[in-house]
Amino acid sequence: MSQREEIIGRIKEALRFEAHRPGHTHASSYEARTSSTLREWLPTVPRDHQGQIEAFARNCGELRTRFFRVSDVSDVTDKLLELKNTEDWKLIASHHAPILDAILPSIGLPILFTEDRPTTQEIERADVGITLCDALIAQTGSILVTARSAGGRALSVLPPHHVVIARESQLLPDLPAAFELLQKTYGNDYPSLITFITGPSRTGDIERILVLGAHGPRSLTAFLLPDEIS
Amino acid sequence: MSSSFENKFRASATKLTADLRHRALIRTSLKGYEKNRDEKRAGFQSWELARQAAAETKWEAVNHLDKYLSEFVDNLDRRGSKVFWASTAEDARNYILNLAREKQARTIVKSKTMTSEEIHLNEALAGAGYEVVESDLGEYIVQLRGEVPYHLVFPAMHLTRKEISHLFHEKLGTPETNNPEELTMIARRQMRMKYCQADLGISGANFAVAETGMISITENEGNARLTTSLPRIHVALLGIEKVLPKLSDLALFLPMLAIAGTGQQLTCYNSLMGGPRQPGEADGPEEFHVVLLDNRRTQLLADAEQRDALHCIRCGACLNVCPIFRNVGGQTYGTTYQGPIGSVITPHLRGLEDWKHLSSASSLCGACSEICPVKIELHHHLLHNRRNAAKLEVGRLDRMASGAFAFLVNHPKIFATAAKLGRFFEPLHRIITGSKIDPLLAWTRSREVPVIAKKSFRQYWKSRQK
Numbered sequence: 199m200s201q202r203e204e205i206i207g208r209i210k211e212a213l214r215f216e217a218h219r220p221g222h223t224h225a226s227s228y229e230a231r232t233s234s235t236l237r238e239w240l241p242t243v244p245r246d247h248q249g250q251i252e253a254f255a256r257n258c259g260e261l262r263t264r265f266f267r268v269s270d271v272s273d274v275t276d277k278l279l280e281l282k283n284t285e286d287w288k289l290i291a292s293h294h295a296p297i298l299d300a301i302l303p304s305i306g307l308p309i310l311f312t313e314d315r316p317t318t319q320e321i322e323r324a325d326v327g328i329t330l331c332d333a334l335i336a337q338t339g340s341i342l343v344t345a346r347s348a349g350g351r352a353l354s355v356l357p358p359h360h361v362v363i364a365r366e367s368q369l370l371p372d373l374p375a376a377f378e379l380l381q382k383t384y385g386n387d388y389p390s391l392i393t394f395i396t397g398p399s400r401t402g403d404i405e406r407i408l409v410l411g412a413h414g415p416r417s418l419t420a421f422l423l424p425d426e427i428s
Numbered sequence: 429m430s431s432s433f434e435n436k437f438r439a440s441a442t443k444l445t446a447d448l449r450h451r452a453l454i455r456t457s458l459k460g461y462e463k464n465r466d467e468k469r470a471g472f473q474s475w476e477l478a479r480q481a482a483a484e485t486k487w488e489a490v491n492h493l494d495k496y497l498s499e500f501v502d503n504l505d506r507r508g509s510k511v512f513w514a515s516t517a518e519d520a521r522n523y524i525l526n527l528a529r530e531k532q533a534r535t536i537v538k539s540k541t542m543t544s545e546e547i548h549l550n551e552a553l554a555g556a557g558y559e560v561v562e563s564d565l566g567e568y569i570v571q572l573r574g575e576v577p578y579h580l581v582f583p584a585m586h587l588t589r590k591e592i593s594h595l596f597h598e599k600l601g602t603p604e605t606n607n608p609e610e611l612t613m614i615a616r617r618q619m620r621m622k623y624c625q626a627d628l629g630i631s632g633a634n635f636a637v638a639e640t641g642m643i644s645i646t647e648n649e650g651n652a653r654l655t656t657s658l659p660r661i662h663v664a665l666l667g668i669e670k671v672l673p674k675l676s677d678l679a680l681f682l683p684m685l686a687i688a689g690t691g692q693q694l695t696c697y698n699s700l701m702g703g704p705r706q707p708g709e710a711d712g713p714e715e716f717h718v719v720l721l722d723n724r725r726t727q728l729l730a731d732a733e734q735r736d737a738l739h740c741i742r743c744g745a746c747l748n749v750c751p752i753f754r755n756v757g758g759q760t761y762g763t764t765y766q767g768p769i770g771s772v773i774t775p776h777l778r779g780l781e782d783w784k785h786l787s788s789a790s791s792l793c794g795a796c797s798e799i800c801p802v803k804i805e806l807h808h809h810l811l812h813n814r815r816n817a818a819k820l821e822v823g824r825l826d827r828m829a830s831g832a833f834a835f836l837v838n839h840p841k842i843f844a845t846a847a848k849l850g851r852f853f854e855p856l857h858r859i860i861t862g863s864k865i866d867p868l869l870a871w872t873r874s875r876e877v878p879v880i881a882k883k884s885f886r887q888y889w890k891s892r893q894k
Contacts, residue, residue: 201513209494212730220483228488239478241471312710350710351657373679392700399650403566404608406457414650
């Protein structure tokens, strides 16, 4: 008998007697639960788009994510040039996408593209990783990235500064909406990595005192652009 | 008879409860957590209904574990991941050791996983000559000290920055500093070198999603993301009870784990991994292995009364509120899982006879059950363990004592004589109370002896009748 059959056999044997159900009340039947039942319990989120942008911005403030709502691509370029000078950037790591190809050349720095399969050491030397994302989540101030949308795995975690560029239509109200989007976008062919990024890397392991930049990026910057006019 | 584990527990507990510095350190370090946790809970429209829903979700998963586990594994198989079913700790260790050998790994990085502590993986790998580095800051600190983690979630919360600075100075040769940020950066630099060298990354998992065949890892530092992304092989080690039926269940569990665990709305990184690098992806490991560990979990599963202890999501909230944990400290338990949940499950995982004493180290205040995000009735389970322990042979002395008491109170004449004797010896006992020859020393060391009434109730009743 294989180990699998053995363990599954032990589980089936163990489950012969039913365990009591938890609690004294009943939240909802598990099978019937949907995003809208979850939304009755999770923290509230404003219904209107404007309110959701404000909620996202407020969460970013608490999390120490730098958040910029900009009106066009040239605003992003200006801000990146400013950051390049203050943080003394010398090397950018990024990935190919139409909007990134429109922004990156004007920063005037060498760029590593993850499509060219740079080594870990090379990405580690970059001062900033610039990526797109799948979604922003107003409820938690999170940025949803995947190995497919954000140039692989290392790009958004190895350089000391992670910059994300998003469109307004990518802003979602809450976590249930984010999981619905993942299901809709990827269906049965999920990327090998999906990450909800909620603020720059941090630790409290020394006397529970907050320190930013434990192993991942010390800084996280998010740009929100209006949707493209088609 | 008391086991050597019990003696160790008693000795360490006696020492630490008298250590006021330790108690103050734990109290202050939990203050911020308590405030944030309560604030974030209040942000939920109904934390109580969310707890109930989380408990029902876990009930569904654990009570249909065969179905969901099979679904999880079949989905992993489809995407080129390798799954190993480990019945025992030894099976799991051997699989990972063989893998390291076969792939000629030299440096191994690990992100925090309590399950690997449970199977003593580090010792096994180090014994075979591999360099294993813990990448979580707290784990790295206790690894350098040669200690076990103090807390499920905060492994080094018993240490001051001064002690950590000394440790780094001694082991890494870095200058002394009082600044937590500088200390963190020392670890960051050390670890960066390791990440780039390592060929094998070992992680745990907080959840396993059956519907999509993914593991979910919750962390703050980014060390788990690096551990699972950079080395060419990633091994995830997880207990079979980690399964959740649906991907969307995480919309509830991710914030609840964060709030209960650290007082955050969501931790910094919540990552789902469902396989090795897929076609068209820029990077990621060439191989993804998942080791599913039983290690007597099926025995706990067979105990329908305490089955819900397998609902635990290891948030550590029950430790943080437990008056025993806060006074005796995490390492006193001598277990992988500390606090109330550890006291409940350790007797199942490692034997009731050696670990029954943990269930008595409880005030039964119920704070643990009240805080648990998946509503495990922890203090009831402590009572269940006590009852089960009393059924063991080793409780013979206790049983004889209660038998003797039952005999006494069932025989009025003998009882009256015993009470008379007690009244006679009482003043004599007062002379030796608390000294070495006091036969009641076990009681009088920390408690007052109750005074026997001058007259028995019978005598009093008789005198009233006249």
